[in-house]
Amino acid sequence: MQLAKKDFTESLIQLTILLSLVGVRVDIDSYLTGVYPPLAEINLGPSSAYTQTPFHILRDTLDGYGVHPKCPELDSFFASRRLLDEVRTLGSPRFPTQLSAWLVHQVSSTGPSTSNSPDTNPGLENTENEAGGTNDPLSVRGQTNTELVQGPCVAGAFPSEDEVKVKEEEEAVPLTQLAHSSTLEQENLLEGIPSLSEPALHDVPPATDIDWNNLLSVTDLNDFDTLIAERLSELDSDINSAISQDVSLHDAMVTNSGSFGPAPAAAESRTANQQQRSLLQLESTNSSLSDSLPGMAVGLAALPFASVCNLTGNMTSQSALGDCLDEAVFDQINQLGLESLGTIDNHLNFLECLDSQAFEDLDSDSGLSLESSYGCPASPGSSEMSSSSSYYEEEGGATGYSSELDSKPPKGIMDHSTLWPSVDPGESVWHNHSYSSSPLLTKPSLRLPCKTEEPEEDSGLQLDERELSRDELRARAMCIPFSVLQIVNMPVEEFMEVLDSHSFTPEQVTLLRDIRRRGKNKLAAQNCRKRKLDAITGLQEEVDRLQAQRDRLLREKRLTAKTMGAVAHQFKQLSRDILSRLRDASGRPLNPERFTLQCGANGRVVVQPIRQPAVTTSSGKKTDKRKKEKKQ
DNA sequence: TAGAATTGTCATAGT
DNA sequence: TAACTATGACAATTC
Numbered sequence A: 001m002q003l004a005k006k007d008f009t010e011s012l013i014q015l016t017i018l019l020s021l022v023g024v025r026v027d028i029d030s031y032l033t034g035v036y037p038p039l040a041e042i043n044l045g046p047s048s049a050y051t052q053t054p055f056h057i058l059r060d061t062l063d064g065y066g067v068h069p070k071c072p073e074l075d076s077f078f079a080s081r082r083l084l085d086e087v088r089t090l091g092s093p094r095f096p097t098q099l100s101a102w103l104v105h106q107v108s109s110t111g112p113s114t115s116n117s118p119d120t121n122p123g124l125e126n127t128e129n130e131a132g133g134t135n136d137p138l139s140v141r142g143q144t145n146t147e148l149v150q151g152p153c154v155a156g157a158f159p160s161e162d163e164v165k166v167k168e169e170e171e172a173v174p175l176t177q178l179a180h181s182s183t184l185e186q187e188n189l190l191e192g193i194p195s196l197s198e199p200a201l202h203d204v205p206p207a208t209d210i211d212w213n214n215l216l217s218v219t220d221l222n223d224f225d226t227l228i229a230e231r232l233s234e235l236d237s238d239i240n241s242a243i244s245q246d247v248s249l250h251d252a253m254v255t256n257s258g259s260f261g262p263a264p265a266a267a268e269s270r271t272a273n274q275q276q277r278s279l280l281q282l283e284s285t286n287s288s289l290s291d292s293l294p295g296m297a298v299g300l301a302a303l304p305f306a307s308v309c310n311l312t313g314n315m316t317s318q319s320a321l322g323d324c325l326d327e328a329v330f331d332q333i334n335q336l337g338l339e340s341l342g343t344i345d346n347h348l349n350f351l352e353c354l355d356s357q358a359f360e361d362l363d364s365d366s367g368l369s370l371e372s373s374y375g376c377p378a379s380p381g382s383s384e385m386s387s388s389s390s391y392y393e394e395e396g397g398a399t400g401y402s403s404e405l406d407s408k409p410p411k412g413i414m415d416h417s418t419l420w421p422s423v424d425p426g427e428s429v430w431h432n433h434s435y436s437s438s439p440l441l442t443k444p445s446l447r448l449p450c451k452t453e454e455p456e457e458d459s460g461l462q463l464d465e466r467e468l469s470r471d472e473l474r475a476r477a478m479c480i481p482f483s484v485l486q487i488v489n490m491p492v493e494e495f496m497e498v499l500d501s502h503s504f505t506p507e508q509v510t511l512l513r514d515i516r517r518r519g520k521n522k523l524a525a526q527n528c529r530k531r532k533l534d535a536i537t538g539l540q541e542e543v544d545r546l547q548a549q550r551d552r553l554l555r556e557k558r559l560t561a562k563t564m565g566a567v568a569h570q571f572k573q574l575s576r577d578i579l580s581r582l583r584d585a586s587g588r589p590l591n592p593e594r595f596t597l598q599c600g601a602n603g604r605v606v607v608q609p610i611r612q613p614a615v616t617t618s619s620g621k622k623t624d625k626r627k628k629e630k631k632q
Numbered sequence B: 001t002a003g004a005a006t007t008g009t010c011a012t013a014g015t
Numbered sequence C: 001t002a003a004c005t006a007t008g009a010c011a012a013t014t015c
Helices: A002-021 A038-044 A055-061 A072-091 A094-108 A122-133 A137-150 A163-168 A175-179 A181-202 A208-217 A221-234 A238-243 A249-260 A265-280 A305-315 A320-336 A339-365 A382-386 A388-401 A454-460 A470-477 A484-489 A492-501 A506-581 A613-631
Strands: A595-599 A605-609
Touching: A470 A484, A470 A506, A484 A506, A492 A506, A506 A595
Parallel strands: none
Antiparallel strands: A595 A605
């Protein structure tokens, strides 16, 4: 059942495309409105144009609609929507349909062919020179606009010997090629670009970004061409076959037929003439543009650049960055047209902003600070330590920290279990790490420890006495009936009560306060050091993570830059080919060096003259004159 | 024996 | 104001 539906769907698409070729628009909205869901099953079959490549899946899931990427309904919806868009693009008017098919053949052609390239075609060169001889694009513009509307005037510029065959063999056109247009285009490009991008991950010199900055910052078309050529010269030769830089319409059709299997040469020429005829049928969608716009307004309408842009969807689908580029940057390239390719540097700046912003976000989002570690459950926070009720529990561990009787703390990062073991405070010794006690202090004497005496009298100490801390020994010497732990850990109220109730001497009170102060400060020092180590460790981990993320983003950036270069180059080639086939009022082809295509958001393609540098120089002269006038 | 690591202590600022 | 905490600095000790 699914197979039958699939076949029916493909047949419907082919029929729609066929009807579109003859100028009949087929609206299949009702087919996709949910009443009939069979398009959802297109993805299930291998014969579907869209299921043969996973690009739509990747793109659709990256469209950012908040639906789970694996949702089958979502995938089906977007596949259906894409099919609808494709059919609409092919449906009306006639020229986009023809142009779409031509793009398919051109892109899918294998092997470069320069026979009819604009640069090598002497006829075009002559006409270009003639057109360029006027040095007035406006004159050409006005004539061309009218010419394009009339159409038949242009027909003479194309060979028409195969036009009759076109009508006869139109039914034999491999319509599936049209249905596969964007898919094949993506496949071919993606077969080439990954081979280009893969070495970018490993072999790209460090100056790649700089070169690409230069590339994208070039506003002059010639410079852009040069940089593009330089860039592509470094790329794998497969890009030549994938993009078919210098393939003319006819050659593209020939090579394309070979790519799709054996086809008669007549069919190739027929298809070529079909494209030519479609070009002759250009309709001016806005005749007033010749007056209002500095260029010709040609209703090319809906160049399938979306399919070109789609190729980047898979390339960059692994990240949101690629998605943004695919959806925004490339669409803007499409809209701005070839003349505005210099603004790609803005997009590169966008990339830079993404990088920097990502880094800044990461910095700000790290949430790691010296303060944050305080709240870490692994480390006792200051609030915990400040609580008097928790002192016995907390500082009981602190006794273990200094309990060199049991075990030595490991070197390096302090072990938390070592720092905070649950040791009975009453049984543990406070510490004897730093100071060995004097035997004199074991006596009930008020003499302070003299460090110079310690080495001489260590031999007379008992083992347990040597393990006593200095304060412990002082307490013993002062006959204080409390251990250091008790003194330190008891609440302040209790400590005050002890001081009041035991009628201590002032020296004893001072010692008790000092013991308590030193003990608490020791714990504080331990906590402080542990927090510092935690902070350092956390920062180091954060640095490692950010460095890894930075490397990943840089790789994605380089990959995206290469993709953008490939797309820009293809856009330029397509524009050149299209312009070379357009005619002005006198039947002369447009000079691709002087005109450019701009694709509007509504799918309309407008031919506009390229701004000559002379304009800038004249403005510069004006400014110079103004400066001179000001000086005078 | 020099040097690093550990630890206690002091001083001080802040709470 | 006292108690407490946090932390830098210093010194003693250990390895």
